[in-house]
Amino acid sequence: MSDSNIVLDMKGICKTFPGVIALSAVDFQLKKGEIHTLMGENGAGKSTLIKVLTGVYQIDDGKIILDGKEIRITSTGAAQKHGISTVYQEVNLCSNLTVAENIYIGREPMKRGAIDWDTINKNAKKLLEDRLNLRIDVKKLLSSYSVAIQQLVAIARAVDISRGILILDEPTSSLDSNEVKELFKAMRKLKDEGMSIVFVTHFLDQVYQISDRITVLRNGKFIGTYEAAKLSRMDLISKMVGKELNNIESISKKSRETSFKLIEGNFVKTLKLGKRGTIEPFDIDIKQGEILGFAGLLGSGRTETAKVIFGIDKSDHGTINIRGKEYSYIYPLKAIQEGFGFCPEDRKVEGIIGELSIRENIILALQSSMGIFKYLPMKKQQEISEKYVQLLKIVTPSIERRIDNLSGGNQQKVILARWLATNPQLLILDEPTRGIDVGAKSEIMKLVMKLASGGMTIIFISSELQEMVRCCDRVLILRDRVIIRELIGEEIQESAIMKTIADGGISYGQN
Amino acid sequence: MNGKVIKFSGFKIKQANVSIYATIILFTILFAIGSVSYDNFFTPQVFANLFIDNAYLIVVAVGETFAILTGGIDLSVGAMIAFVSMISADLLRKGVNPILVIGFVLLVGITFGTVQGFLIQKFKLHPWIVTLAGMFFARGSSYLISINSITIENPTFTNISSLRIPIGGGSHISVNVVVSLIVVGVAMYILKYTKFGRTIYAIGGNENSAMLMGLPVAKTKILVYTFSGFCSSLGGLLFTIYTLSGYGLHCNGMEMDAIAACVIGGVLLTGGIGSAIGPMFGVLTTGVIQSLIMFQGTLNSWWTKIAVGMLLFIFIALQRIIVIRNEKRKTVISESKVSS
């Protein structure tokens, strides 16, 4: 394809935040009339690159060339002025306004000093029909339509404002398979009309259904741009994860040292437990004393599965059986009292209680399981807090310090301490080593193994496959919100996991 | 300018309109109850009196609506009326030209509202704490002028007050009523046909989205409080003309009546949904309840407060149910009409 086809050329883009290099000399080229998918795991730099394009962040270094001319994108308004339109994951429209109004608000056609509603309604209808094949009543409120339709309306607005470049940031997260089909139909139509689309998603199948080319980022670096038709799934995953299939050594799985026997029989068992729109009904039989891993790409549903088990998300389907007692759903307090613990992934929102001290954060779950009247005496609180500060090597001059004064890694340790303090029998760890330096990572992994050998059952969710392979007895692999395969013992190898994710569990065993 | 003319062809049975119809029906039912129960109730003058007695409240409720539509609230309106009445009464008795007085008082309202809006928007303070302080400030300032009430004897004001505009059927309305209807009409136009008005709805619907869509959110948020301040000072003028007195205790707690009228008139307190005409009917509804109680004769006027409170509860509970149902809808995928 000739160079004149390149509509957007980003060269050597660098972006740093305090303590973290988000983008390091990243290149990205967008051709006219193509659908170009951006892929990468957590920390890859995908969202930063998008935010740079949409004007939320400004680049520290590098060039952005639009239609042959170098430009600077200084704000979201400037991005729009350059004709770069974005549709975000959450439909950023106003559901209390009509469809037509959402498309035209802020740039309404006027007639004699007043908003010309007739023209707005007419134009909106035409726009949706012509460019997206969508025939709906544009005079109805946006809220009367499904999320899928609302998304299309958002796209219509973006398309109308755009001058050739459209960015779709994870538009399929809340759509079912039929709606995704319709979205892709619309995207193909736009592409045929010359629109250049940057598509961000983590659903592997969708990537191959819709993309012309794929760019992979990893750890802020540009890995490469590939023709979708010429890149196998295995290669794609390898590039995203950073491991070539051939270079992965098989790690011989020594049988884990345990100081007790793995107890058979009922510990925790789920029967078709699920939550509509979040996770497909699943059956898991958790054996006491095992380390069970949930593997999968970002967005595959690992956290959602754990949340339903813990009761943070109320299941609307199936039952969970804990030591013989059957529940159609549980809630966090009940889960804690049954000996569950959940160390969440998003510590800012679900974990730390910012203004409270380290001590208060550590004893919180333990205290809530004891109720209001059995107040832990201050001495005991201090004892427990000091114990875990030492055990986890939390860096702080005092346990009375506000937790939001700690570094991210130390905050994570405090949350871990909170759950360890409840002496759980089943501990769910969701990305426990994210944001922690290498030294601390291995400390925590060693601690996890020690706890397990002492009898604690652990559900371990991590995107670091090596960690999983090293410590798990069993691994469940998830993809696109479904559990697709189980690997046991010696079967657990990085190559096997990656292959399963790539093939959807179908061709495993053929190599 | 379309003013008061409502283009029925453009309206469909939308969610917002449903609640206006509900209020109108409620009002009609109440008026019918009155007509059936009491003699002399079903007369044009009784209907007109609803407007005459509550014109000032209609104007204030319209201003309040703008603030509530963006998800905020203005608690200073009642105090503003007292303040305005005091300023006018004081200036008039000092011999200042009545036209100047009117202009000055409106300017005070605009300034007051803008200051409140600025504090709320710029420093991200809660609207109700800022306007609560505004309420203190205005009421205290009225007392600063004088603790006692001041009667207004200025001929311009007294003439306007006693002017009766015949509207046929042997009934009449006052100048206040005309002003209030104009305000309602202007507000309806602004909300429906200006970018400012539509931005107000967008902010109330989803402020974050409004910002991402490039709408002038900051400016608009300040301006709604300016408008509310203007309406409360205008309402204050109307009230002053109606009572021909300035008094610091005027309209004590009246902001709650304005808010109640808005809620009954279909304005969602969380913002984004409502109209200018709904609150007018809300005011008429509370007004007719008061008339009913007056006509009854034996019940004390505080029954009005209980009735209004109960109505308020019902409407708030209904609003809440609607909101919860809408949120549930978001997670359930409904049928769509996508062509293939």
Next chain:
Amino acid sequence: MDKTKYENIFSKIYSMAIFWPLMCLITIILINFIINPGFLKIEMKDGHLFGSLIDILNRAAPLILISLGMTIVIAVQGIDISVGSVIAISACVSATVIVSNGPVILAIGAGLFAGLLCGMWNGFLVAYIGVQPMVGTLILYIVGRGIAQLITDGKILTFTNKSFIFLGTGYLLIPIPVYIAIVVILIMYFIIRKTSLGLFIEAIGVNREASRFSGINARKVIFSLYAICGLLAGLAGLIICSNIKSADANNAGQWLELDAILSVVIGGTSMSGGRFYLGGTVVGALFIQSLTTTIYSIGVPPEVTLVVKALVVITVVLIQSPIFRKMLNTSSITRNYKIKKVAKL
């Protein structure tokens, strides 16, 4: 080296939450003292203590009660604007019992129960139905006085029952209301700081979602807080009506909700919830009461207090606003000051 030690002691005192409200209170007492040296005089008459200070404590008692209730409600990001109306209801309920020659115990019980019921109603609306606190308590604000009128049949009730009046006007060296306030302060302190309730309140107020993850049932907690607030308002209503020997549905407790919010805010609790300070609130309430007394003694019409209160509220919330503080930080004056401070360390 000594200088830094000195600075450390000072910065420790500055950072104690109760420091600033206490400073405000001391300032206003000093002002009063300057205007009227007899202000600080306390003398013994008929076996009771008399004096302006005692007077302030006495009048502040009901305000302290409702402010304590308001504190815990604000701590979970809520508000209760109906406390004034609840006072009216409780006053009218108990007065009705007294006037019909019912036993004093029943009157007290009925008044408290009425307050508790109102609080539970508010709690139900906010915690279980999910109505915005401002809106939910608005209903009782409007209706409350109407209900109070209903109870007294529109009349202002007066009574002379000595035992009941003792509650509001009696003395045991110091006025009874002051004892009541002290007892309530102690009880509140115990339930909140000696059980895990205080911890839960602060956790919910700072991060409700994380609290949920930790197993806290936010709805139950929030409901009980509004119930307690109502109960305290009921008690305040008893004191007020017994003090003026009458129950006036229209005027009892008027404007008190605003004073309560003010006391909480001055006491250091933030309007956005989270950490709260019962002690600060008590000091705040005393400050508000002293402010009223000061203005009265200067000879300015008491309505001027409203203007002063308005300015105080705005100042305090501005200081609490991070955007405002950032603005102050970036102004060159404070920047120079900070540089010098850093250089010293």
